[in-house]
Amino acid sequence: MAGSGEDDHAVGGPARHIPVLLDEVIAALAPKPGETIVDGTFGAGGYTRAILATGADVIAIDRDPDAISAGREMEAGSGGHLRLVQAPFSSLDAHASGADGVVLDIGVSSMQLDQAERGFSFRADGPLDMRMAQAGLSAADVVNRFKPGDLARIFGFLGEERHAGRIARMIERRRAERPFERTRDLAEAIADTVGRNPKDKIHPATRVFQALRIYVNDELGELARALFAAERALKPGGRLVVVTFHSLEDRIVKRFIADRSGTAAGSRYLPETQVKAATFDKSGGAIAPGEAEIEANPRARSAKLRAAIRTAAPARPADISIFGLPKLPEIRTAAER
Numbered sequence: 001m002a003g004s005g006e007d008d009h010a011v012g013g014p015a016r017h018i019p020v021l022l023d024e025v026i027a028a029l030a031p032k033p034g035e036t037i038v039d040g041t042f043g044a045g046g047y048t049r050a051i052l053a054t055g056a057d058v059i060a061i062d063r064d065p066d067a068i069s070a071g072r073e074m075e076a077g078s079g080g081h082l083r084l085v086q087a088p089f090s091s092l093d094a095h096a097s098g099a100d101g102v103v104l105d106i107g108v109s110s111m112q113l114d115q116a117e118r119g120f121s122f123r124a125d126g127p128l129d130m131r132m133a134q135a136g137l138s139a140a141d142v143v144n145r146f147k148p149g150d151l152a153r154i155f156g157f158l159g160e161e162r163h164a165g166r167i168a169r170m171i172e173r174r175r176a177e178r179p180f181e182r183t184r185d186l187a188e189a190i191a192d193t194v195g196r197n198p199k200d201k202i203h204p205a206t207r208v209f210q211a212l213r214i215y216v217n218d219e220l221g222e223l224a225r226a227l228f229a230a231e232r233a234l235k236p237g238g239r240l241v242v243v244t245f246h247s248l249e250d251r252i253v254k255r256f257i258a259d260r261s262g263t264a265a266g267s268r269y270l271p272e273t274q275v276k277a278a279t280f281d282k283s284g285g286a287i288a289p290g291e292a293e294i295e296a297n298p299r300a301r302s303a304k305l306r307a308a309i310r311t312a313a314p315a316r317p318a319d320i321s322i323f324g325l326p327k328l329p330e331i332r333t334a335a336e337r
Helices: 008-012 022-029 046-052 065-076 089-094 139-145 148-158 164-175 183-194 206-216 219-233 247-261 291-296
Strands: 036-039 057-062 082-086 099-105 234-244 280-282 304-310
Touching: 022 046, 022 099, 022 234, 022 304, 036 046, 046 057, 046 065, 046 099, 057 065, 057 089, 065 082, 089 219, 099 219, 139 148, 139 164, 139 206, 148 164, 148 206, 164 183, 183 206, 206 219, 219 234, 219 247, 234 247, 247 280, 247 304
Parallel strands: 036 057, 036 099, 057 082, 099 234
Antiparallel strands: 234 304, 280 304
16 A cells, blocks of 8 residues: 555655555464455555465455456456455455454555546646545545635644645635646645745645545545454454554554553543453554665555454444544535535
8 A cells, every 4th residue: 555645755656556564464464274364455455465375365345446356367366265345444344254354554555646547646637536436525526615614624634734724715715716626736726825845845735635535535434434344353363453654544543452452541530430341452562664664665654553353252332432533524425515
């Protein structure tokens, strides 16, 4: 996977697909012949290929029809050991049960970034799209139809953009003259609004593009629901392995593992609550890529791996409030706005 777009290259520079933290992922998953591993984010198939090489079976999921289409040859040559499923990874438990492992690689893939027509990049001009599933609300719909206050909240939280308000007001003024339809048009308008420090390697539009992509694809909500789905799908002793590229994503994974392993911090001023049976055992702390991997693949720079092992306790109810996510504008179709 390519990551969440934290520099120019991550947003749109061409790069060949390099699975991030591959050795560490395989070590944490520990797949064996006869086991079934769920790759919830198939992408270009980097993790799946390595898992198949261990002799394990793989159920690989991706909501991007292009990813599924590109993986059919691998599926056909797997001798029945690979099954591809086009679906959001939040539904992974509907396609697998009693799994020995689940791996999730959060972010946008190099394959998606490098296709200008997908609209994830502003280095190569393309339509302002960003939809991983190639259906539903597009980035252009959001930019051209959402209220400035809603845009500012999206840019501020999901992109951690300090000029969120200025950019939202600029968008409101400009779209009244003509709508934003192309990636470079929006990127250049943002750069003109906030300026660019020649010493800063990050393009001024990077955080806004990141925020739009996360919002359009409901990536934080999908991740939260996928963690609950993995809890339901894994058998006792099954391994959960998650690679994130952004602090917001990592925080969700960290909170989930802490909550499910019984290590979440409470308050000494509140009454003791009933102790719930741990559904996961925490498997060490966060793992980051080494210098050699970062040098070979700069997109791995912000990656973190967290892992946990499923216990025999029944899965708990899916309560998304444990993540403390803010209330963002509801995703609606453009016609409803």
